[in-house]
Amino acid sequence: xxxxxxxxxxxxxxxxxxxxxxxxxxxxxxxxxxxxxxxxxxxxxxxxxxxxxxxxxxxxxxxxxxxxxxxxxxxxxxxxxxxxxxxxxxxxxxxxxxxxxxxxxxxxxxxxxxxxxxxxxxxxxxxxxxxxxxxxxxxxxxxxxxxxxxxxxxxxxxxxxxxxxxxxxxxxxxxxxxxxxxxxxxxxxxxxxxxxxxxxxxxxxxxxxxxxxxxxxxxxxxxxxxxxxxxxxxxxxxxxxxxxxxxxxxxxxxxxxxxxxxxxxxxxxxxxxxxxxxxxxxxxxxxxxxxxxxxxxxxxxxxxxxxxxxxxxxxxxxxxxxxxxxxxxxxxxxxxxxxxxxxxxxxxxxxxxxxxxxxxxxxxxxxxxxxxxxxxxxxxxxxxxxxxxxxxxxxxxxxxxxxxxxxxxxxxxxxxxxxxxxxxxxxxxxxxxxxxxxxxxxxxxxxxxxxxxxxxxxxxxxxxxxxxxxxxxxxxxxxxxxxxxxxxxxxxxxxxxxxxxxxxxxxxxxxxxxxxxxxxxxxxxxxxxxxxxxxxxxxxxxxxxxxxxxxxxxxxxxxxxxxxxxxxxxxxxxxxxxxxxxxxxxxxxxxxxxxxxx
Numbered sequence: 001x002x003x004x005x006x007x008x009x010x011x012x013x014x015x016x017x018x019x020x021x022x023x024x025x026x027x028x029x030x031x032x033x034x035x036x037x038x039x040x041x042x043x044x045x046x047x048x049x050x051x052x053x054x055x056x057x058x059x060x061x062x063x064x065x066x067x068x069x070x071x072x073x074x075x076x077x078x079x080x081x082x083x084x085x086x087x088x089x090x091x092x093x094x095x096x097x098x099x100x101x102x103x104x105x106x107x108x109x110x111x112x113x114x115x116x117x118x119x120x121x122x123x124x125x126x127x128x129x130x131x132x133x134x135x136x137x138x139x140x141x142x143x144x145x146x147x148x149x150x151x152x153x154x155x156x157x158x159x160x161x162x163x164x165x166x167x168x169x170x171x172x173x174x175x176x177x178x179x180x181x182x183x184x185x186x187x188x189x190x191x192x193x194x195x196x197x198x199x200x201x202x203x204x205x206x207x208x209x210x211x212x213x214x215x216x217x218x219x220x221x222x223x224x225x226x227x228x229x230x231x232x233x234x235x236x237x238x239x240x241x242x243x244x245x246x247x248x249x250x251x252x253x254x255x256x257x258x259x260x261x262x263x264x265x266x267x268x269x270x271x272x273x274x275x276x277x278x279x280x281x282x283x284x285x286x287x288x289x290x291x292x293x294x295x296x297x298x299x300x301x302x303x304x305x306x307x308x309x310x311x312x313x314x315x316x317x318x319x320x321x322x323x324x325x326x327x328x329x330x331x332x333x334x335x336x337x338x339x340x341x342x343x344x345x346x347x348x349x350x351x352x353x354x355x356x357x358x359x360x361x362x363x364x365x366x367x368x369x370x371x372x373x374x375x376x377x378x379x380x381x382x383x384x385x386x387x388x389x390x391x392x393x394x395x396x397x398x399x400x401x402x403x404x405x406x407x408x409x410x411x412x413x414x415x416x417x418x419x420x421x422x423x424x425x426x427x428x429x430x431x432x433x434x435x436x437x438x439x440x441x442x443x444x445x446x447x448x449x450x451x452x453x454x455x456x457x458x459x460x461x462x463x464x465x466x467x468x469x470x471x472x473x474x475x476x477x478x479x480x481x482x483x484x485x486x487x488x489x490x491x492x493x494x495x496x497x498x499x500x501x502x503x504x505x506x507x508x509x510x511x512x513x514x515x516x517x518x519x520x521x522x523x524x525x526x527x528x529x530x531x532x533x534x535x536x537x538x539x540x541x542x543x544x545x546x547x548x549x550x551x552x553x554x555x556x557x558x559x560x561x562x563x564x565x566x567x568x569x570x571x572x573x574x575x576x577x578x579x580x581x582x583x584x585x586x587x588x589x590x591x592x593x594x595x596x597x598x
Contacts, residue, residue: 004063010034011086013062018095020105020112020119024199027051027102028120029062031082031092032129039131040091041158041348042124045138046117046145047077050101050195051094059102065094075330077142079161080340088341090348091129095120097145099200106203107196108262110144110169110279117149125156135344137161139329140299144169144281147306150289151281159347160285161340163292164329166299167282167306170269173299175276177530178509179483180267180557180568183426184298186245186256187433190226193219193259204261215258222255233434237447239425245554248575250568267568270506271514282306288316290343294334295367296325298432301532304386311360311385318343318355319386321363321535324372325436336377361386365464367500367536368438386533387467391595394463396456396544398473398582398590404456404546409589415581416549417449418482420558423551424450428499430532431555441489441497441547451549452582455491463538467595469501469531471546474588476525479578480518480563481508485552486529488592489545490538497545503531504556508563516565524588546592548582 004013012032017025029051033040056064067081068074078094085092098116099107117136124130134156138146143165150160166173174181205215225244232242239245247253251264269275282305289310293303304319311317318339328334345351359382369375383389396404400411424447428439444450471486487502508516510527519525538544551558559567561576582590 006083009083009086011083013065015060015062018120018123020098020116024098024105026098026104026116026120027060027096029065029082029094030129031062031065031086033086033089033091035089039129040089041133041135041344042091042093042130043085043135043137043344044093044095044120044124044149045078045136045142046095046097046113046120046149047138047142048097048100048107048192048195049077049141051078051096052101059096072330072332074332074335077139079137079139079142079163088345090344093120093124096197099197100195101197103197104199105197106200107260109260109266110148111262113145113148114151114281117145118152118154121149121152121154121156132156133158133348135159135161135348137340138165139163140165140326143299147281147285150285150287151283153284153286157287159344160287160289161343162289162303162306164294164297164299164303164326166302168280168302170266170276170279171272172302172305174266175270176556177504178271178506179504179559180250181555182557183434183554184432185263185266186253186554187226187229189256189260189263190222190229191433193222193256196259204259207261208258218255218258222259225255237425237443238427239554240423248560248571250557268566270565270567271509271516273514282309285310286314288347290318290339292320292329294322294324294326294328295364295534296430296436296438298326298430300430304533308386316356317360319361322377323364323366323369323375325430326432328372331372333373333375334377336380358382359384361388363466363535365535365537367534387595388597390598391467392598394594394596395591396594398454398546398584398592400584402452402454404454404544404592409584409586409591411584413476413581413583414452415579416451418550418561418578418580419449420551420560420575420577422449423553423558424549426552426555429502429552429555434554438498438500441487441499442495445497445547451547453545453547455543455545458493458541458543459538461540464536464597465538465594466535466597468533469592469594471503471529471531471590471592473527473529473548473590474524474583475507475527475581476522476583477507477519477578477580478521479561479576481506481559482519482561482578482580483507483550483556483559484527484529484580485549485556486531487547488531489547490536491543491545493541500536501531501534502552503529504552505529506559508565518563524583550578550580
């Protein structure tokens with residue numbers, strides 16, 4: 001292993017191909033402090049996005065290792081950069097994940113990251129420069145690989161710092177209440193085809209019986225298809241007239257499934273099973289963890305679940321939730337201060353720096369802020385747990401005439417038509433690669449067959465909610481399966497209907513057992529829609545609104561209403577038009593539960 005000394009910092013750097021248990025070798029960069037010591041605590045970061053700089057010609061040259069720019073020091077799936085890490089007295093380890101960039105093997109989208117993380121930790125523990133105390137960190141995809149490594153309970157792993165990433169990738173992000181989360185899959189897979197390693201491409205050619213030219217043509221076609229998918233957001237209405245977004249079946253998607261065959265595996269597990277359980281990394285994590293997310297982050301529910309479950313099991317967790325969407329964590333003014341090195345100094349070096357003092361949870365009372373360049377995180381609040389102990393449930397009933405209030409349930413059922421050929425397009429919400437955030441819903445509300453709208457009276461005083469929002473609906477349909485999508489909206493006095501959050505439940509899997517249970521025509525069934533978590537204040541004069549519909553494309557894939565368990569295999573021939581209904585009477589009430597701060 002040739003060693004390189006960084007002229008700027010004096011850090012010693014080298015590259016290694018680290019062998020995993022099956023013989024696959026992963027491209028790894030190591031950076032050691034220049035302080036003359038011989039053993040250091042280590043911070044490990046693994047990413048599918050490349051450990052070499054984007055413009056580096058050689059993926060194996062640690063002299064061109066990825067670093068955040070000085071203008072954006074918080075950006076990237078690898079956190080803080082190796083120069084900052086070694087300057088704080090740590091060895092830094094970067095690694096390309098399996099089948100990506102300079103690593104061998106085949107990329108199976110997190111399926112191997114727990115085992116590979118464990119084997120890399122084994123390798124680190126045996127190195128002469130390691131003191132046997134390791135922290136793991138990362139953001140977005142890098143956070144998911146960090147959760148995966150932590151799930152193995154390797155004895156050398158001491159602490160975790162994960163931001164804006166999934167702790168259970170298939171239960172929380174690929175699927176939400178068994179509905180396929182489409183935009184983050186199609187666009188993410190397409191954008192990451194260029195990073196597939198040579199060995200991955202060789203494996204694909206062998207499996208599919210194609211040559212290098214054909215694979216290259218598929219990659220070029222995928223890039224063109226990505227451009228069309230991205231362009232569709234600018235149409236009026238967006239997305240739903242795009243043949244690329246509306247293509248069925250979801251499996252065998254042209255170009256994408258050629259470069260990344262595992263895409264079909266991902267979307268054909270419609271209910272919890274062994275495959276999905278193997279990717280629930282948080283269920284076995286037992287080390288201190290620092291968790292960071294935002295209110296409109298696609299990973300919000302997964303981050304909150306990781307904090308809550310691990311905190312209840314072992315304690316020593318911290319949670320920060322800020323405003324805006326997934327990418328706001330990369331802006332310096334998201335942070336009141338940077339807790340990264342204080343966290344690892346406390347757990348890896350034993351420094352008594354106060355990082356564990358005070359409440360476990362810090363959160364922004366504003367879910368969305370405009371003028372983000374001028375945002376200052378000076379109004380955050382603290383709580384001992386999430387939701388805050390002061391939050392109390394407020395039940396608001398959906399009424400048959402379209403009202404929403406705390407009085408007794410009542411009124412006739414309301415019906416709406418859902419045609420999968422003309423679904424309702426996405427406008428805002430917890431998205432990643434299409435526009436996210438608090439967006440006015442009036443353009444989609446004006447479309448035919450939008451669904452049902454319920455709103456309360458103008459508020460006499462402000463109401464602040466902080467915590468999880470859920471709806472219990474009593475529903476019926478003339479199809480064996482359909483989706484029920486719910487939105488929580490802040491209705492402004494000037495008529496703007498600003499989306500705060502939305503959720504979905506696929507009716508076929510409504511009871512949570514994982515067993516498909518078709519709807520019977522005319523039979524009224526209870527169904528829960530979980531909208532996630534938020535902190536938001538409805539100002540005086542505003543109204544609380546709940547919308548119920550059956551599609552939200554491409555945030556979520558269309559339900560064809562066919563009743564087939566593996567919806568991803570349905571074709572246009574399987575589409576059925578549904579008449580769906582929500583019921584409101586005392587025996588079958590429908591209501592939303594809001595966590596109101598006292």
